[in-house]
Amino acid sequence: MGPKSPVVARSSAALSVRAIKEAAAASQTMPLQxxxxxxxxxxxxxxxxxxxxxxxxxxxxxxxxxxxxxxRRPVG
Known part of the structure; x- marks a missing residue:
C-alpha cells in the first residue's frame, strides 16, 4: 500500500494544525510549567x-x- 491519499493526509493534518494553533495562542501568556x-x-x-x-x-x-x-473527525 502506498502513502496516504492527499485527501486523508490533509484532513488528518487539519486536526493537528488546529490543535497546535489553539495551544500556541492560548499558552502565549502562560508560564511554561x-x-x-x-x-x-x-x-x-x-x-x-x-x-x-x-x-x-x-x-x-x-x-x-x-x-x-x-x-473520522471528532464531534464538537
Whole structure:
C-alpha cells in the first residue's frame, strides 16, 4: 500500500494544525510549567481521534494504516 491519499493526509493534518494553533495562542501568556499542564480542547480531540489510535496500532502490527476508510473527525 502506498502513502496516504492527499485527501486523508490533509484532513488528518487539519486536526493537528488546529490543535497546535489553539495551544500556541492560548499558552502565549502562560508560564511554561502552566502551559505544559494545561489541557487544550483540540489537542484532546486530536489525541482521541481514530487516526491517532490507528497510527500506533498499525506501527506495532507492522502494517500500513488503511487509507481507504473515511476520516473520522471528532464531534464538537
Amino acid at each position: 502552566e502551559a505544559f499542564r494545561t489541557r487544550f480542547v483540540w489537542e484532546e480531540k486530536r489525541m482521541h481521534s481514530a487516526d491517532a489510535q490507528e497510527g500506533p496500532l498499525a506501527f506495532v502490527e507492522k502494517r500500513p494504516p488503511p487509507v481507504d476508510r473515511p476520516v
